[in-house]
Amino acid sequence: MKFLVTGAAGFIGHGLAKKLLKEGHQVVGIDNNNDYYDVNLKLSRLADLGLKPELIVPGEKLSSSTGSEFSFVQMGLEEGDRMMSLFEAEKFDVVVNLAAQAGVRYSIENPRAYINANVMGFLNVLEACRHHPVKHLVYASSSSVYGANTKMPFSTKDNVDHPVSLYAATKKSNELMAHTYSHLYGVKTTGLRFFTVYGPWGRPDMALFLFTKAILNGEPLKVFNHGKMKRDFTYIDDIVEGVYRTSLLPPEPGSDQRTDNGTNAPFRVFNIGNSKSVALMDFIKAIEKATDKEAVLDMLPMQPGDVPATYADVTALSEATGYKPDTKVEDGVKQFVDWYRSYYKV
Known part of the structure; x- marks a missing residue:
């Protein structure tokens, strides 16, 4: 099939394209x-997909130099007219946004960037999928939509009406917008709430x-909330x-597994995480082991x-796809450290 992957120079986009x-x-x-x-890291990811970054011209399509079925256009989601033209020309089967x-944290410093890219940009994707129908639109949501929730594990059946950052609010908005387009126009949409993704690249x-x-x-680590944090760290290969x-x-239609939702739209939302909550200090210990160095810790308060x-509760994802992420943190961290040493020649 023909896929559109937006954010292809990004961490998850690069892995999915491969x-x-x-x-x-x-x-x-x-x-x-x-x-x-660092833009150079993004360009290196594109080079890993077979492009010659020095040949990239904004707005022009560049094909892989390795003979693979990969091509690239440098453009933003905010460019609605160009997005519509791309869909018209390419006739995608599946879109992964x-x-x-x-x-x-950056959403506190620069909130408008989040509305432009995450809300207006996603609207352009939805409009393109509406006017140039695709078989499936998959889009990135985030575990941040759970906000101040305290019940663990987080389930897609939980209420997510209390985001604590604008970033989280834009991701919740994406889910609402996707449902609207599923309901009104029959666009088949799946939102994936990613939990802390890590790994090479x-x-x-x-x-x-x-x-x-x-x-x-040999520098100190900034450890927020005095180290009293837990994250569902999910390895990149499992996410992909x-x-x-x-x-x-x-x-x-009616695929949404959340109870009493009253929708018959071709719409659903999954958590995608390792379904384990790892203490931040244990995560740091795994890095110390992989680097064979002891960390210097700078304990700081919680950040806004x-x-x-x-x-993550990944029951719904596992039932639908037969897959459940399972990479151990120690193994994933070692893979990252090995990549980091190689890429930066440390």
Whole structure:
């Protein structure tokens, strides 16, 4: 099939594109390659997919130099007219929307970036899927939608009306917008609430990257909430496998498994996590073991917009796809540290 992967130069987008190509699908990737974090890392991911980054011209389609079925267009979700033209020309079977302005803390500093990319940009994707129908639209939501919830594990049946960051609010908005288009226009949509993703090619603003860099440089680690945090750390390969399997299973009307929801739209939402809540200090110990270095800890208070714990109930995902993420944190962390040392020649 022909897939559109938005955010193809991103962490998850890069991994998914590689998986799709391996499985014999045709992939068109888009990304705006913004400077929220190191653009060179994004370009390196594209190079890993067979592109020559020096040949990228914004708005023009560039094909892989390796003979693979991958091509790329540098553009943002906010470019509605260009998005519509791309859908008209390519006639996609499946769209996986992973492009977004990421990061909880940055949403406090620059809220408008989140509305532009995550709300207006997603509207453009929905409109394109409406006017140029696809078999399935899969899109990234986030565990952050659970906000201040304290009941563990987080279930898609839980109320998510209390986000504690604008980033979380935009992801909840995406789910509501997707349901509307499923209901009104029959667009088959699946939202995936990602829980803390980590692994090779990861984002430099996330804990594993920051902690590994600090430990290898002999610098102190900024540990928020005085280390009293728990996260459902989910390895990138597990995320990619879950996204891939989900993409091949478009929902039928009434697929939403949440109770008493009153909808018959072809719409659903899954959690996708490791279904284990790991203490942050244990995560740090795994990094210390992988680097063979001891961390220097700078204990700090909780940051605005953060939550103390996440923990995914993945029953619905497992029942639908037959898949459940299971990579052990110790193994995943080692894979990342090995990649980091190789990529940065440390």
